[in-house]
Amino acid sequence: MPSTLPLGDPVPADGGFPPAVQQALPGRAEVPFGLYVHIPFCSVRCGYCDFNTYTAEDLGPGASQVTYPDTLISELVFARGVLDTMGAPERPFSTVFFGGGTPTLLPPEELARILTRARELFGFRVDAEITTEANPDTITEATAQVLAEAGFTRLSLGMQSAVPHVLGTLDRTHDPANVERAVHAARAAGLQVSLDLISGTPGESLEDWRASLDHAVALQPDHISAYSLIIEEGTAMAAKIKRGALPDIDPDDQADKYLITDEVLGAAGLDWYEVSNFSTSRATRSEHNLNYWLDSDWWGAGPGAHSHMAGLRWWNVKHPAAYAQRLSGGATPGHGRELLADEDQTLEHLMLRLRLAEGLDVAEFNALPQLRRSQGEKISAKSVQSLVHDGLIDDAAAQPGTAYPQGRAVLTLRGRLLADAVTRRLAP
Template sequence: MPSTLPLGDPAPVDGLLPAQAGEGASERDFGVYLHVPFCRVRCGYCDFNTYTATELRGVKQTDYADQAIAEVGFAAAALRASGVAERPVSTVFFGGGTPTLLPAGDLNRMLAAVRAAWGLAPDAEVTTEANPDSVEDSDLRALADAGFTRVSFGMQSAVPSVLATLERTHDPERVPLVVEWARSAGLDVSLDLIYGTPGETLDDWRRSLEAALAMSPDHLSAYALIVEEGTKLARQIRRGEVAQPDDDLTADMYELADAVLAAAGYEWYEVSNWATGLTHRSRHNLAYWRGADWWGIGPGAHSHVGGVRWWNVKHPAAYAARVLVGESPAAGRETLDAQTRHVENVLLRVRIADGLPIAELDDDARAEVAGLIADGLVEGADALRGTLRLTLRGRLLADAVVRRLT
């Protein structure tokens, strides 16, 4: 598979965490990510840890829910034995892959296991990703009845030629139908879009934005296409079969998205995410950007608790072999030192609209703030009030801002 895992240090088979992980845990939110690593087909641009039927080497999708449930039980026991404060789960996110390739009953059993292990906060956010061609009305109703609150549809584009380049197989005309079904079931709706696909024009991108807005989603994500090494798309570009994405056009597309979405009443709250208001922001993703705790369930899933980070073995067969004998599926882990945690805090929190308190910067970084204001990368008025908040130009150059601050 193209994606790789870091080396890290050996992870103990009992999953026990060092004392550092429990410090201040009661003051941090706790989330659970459940990775479903199955896809019908592999999109040419994707380097996620996913598998089609021909790549599973004897692993059965029908067994997966029980394996994930086994890790949930293992996780709860490991956290308890490590002395980490027990907290109800604030957010649950089913990602992939395509979670809705599993029957709704399997997803519901996995959610029930999370609820039994830790309990869900009264206002818990429970999301599943879904492809427009992988759900029916009855599935969405079953998920809502079990406690799911959001669904994030992988729309990507409304333009058939763009979807073909991305190797997305759904019919764009089906997206409004599944959105209507989700609404009828009482679920909040998010739409994921990709821009900068080779051959995509600014007019194509506008068409996709307008099509998405016509469905009135609560939340929109718009991600620039990144050509990852090892993917089919990267090989096509290297052979000259597909054009390299144009950075200037990609920037124009971001600016268009921000203008169109703002005019429609959507507020940006993270560089690539917009919502109709505070209550429709993805709280699970915000927990990542704010450095909260989460346990990642499934092959290749990453976890973080109190500055301790670990990642599971990648292949579903290796994962199943470990969890079914009660061993940690972790391939490796690392305990972050204070400097690394500081750098990551800056890198992640500078991306969100709430901003980063300037008081949390070190002296060298604070000396950069005036220059960032002069260069139009951060909002001067917010900086005077003590918060570093990116301008539109700053969002386009967020990586450069982070380099200057770290």
């Protein structure tokens, strides 16, 4: 079943923000603002997944796929009201991302209707990036055309692997041949294409992983996300590993596969811009995900969705029935929230910037207001040079210059394998 929600303070029924956040809103008028739309439905629950998703059998009374779009739109209306009441500046969405679950289990016309209502309520920037995830089996030329005409700009396909026995272990049900068909359909509609891959599945050989990468690059996508499998407690796969039905994942095997990933994708013209994300150019990076990594603001709509505004995080109730009940009563679907402490904001800034190809601007980090308030320890040239010596930080980037007076901390290939260790060594 999906993982439990984090603890936090209760969200007031009207969804209002704490005074400190309300006061900060006018100063964030130029900060990118994104929308995440959660579609929590799947035809089959994959054994490795702990996302907040539900099959038809899981839903129970009080929720349905048929009524869900209207419920979701009611949260968008509620969000507009909260922001107006809080005096938030007008900010059209710069990115929209439909995730799940499998958003394309809903008819494309319903996805288009949700998107149209979001545009009416908030407006979109002229260059807005608008993405939906999709199972390859759900995409036809007609589907892709409806999405493109509605304003979607990118299709993110859950390929995961090109090897049948690996897909079987992951409980993925799509036909591998349909990945190519879905890519062609997206291209015909003028959509950018992103492929999601997962490495390290129990029983996946190095040759299997290379074959999946080769198959993916042959489709000439604009973007590839290549994540290492994480075994989450409470999932069916975790239970199989615990009882010995599957071997546990091997960190050394995953490291070897990451090296292969960098080699194959780099040779195909897909360069890393975040540890697990590769694109053909700056223009084809995922701007929505960059908003997360760069501490921008976003509203998460849907059961279990998380939002962020000026250091405030909140998350919605998990089950679609409870979500619908809250909104039908005119109350926030928010379950809990937290206002990030200075030390948490500092650590997140460090950790997330380090994962990006541009790296961490050391002078910018050392000048963070929260670092000054908490009188935390600043990053010293000595600590950066120690990581350079160990081959974890790029020497050339670390040198001070006009643009970066204290240099940048940019991970080397070895550093990307040990990104968490680098973060710990630099953390105040």
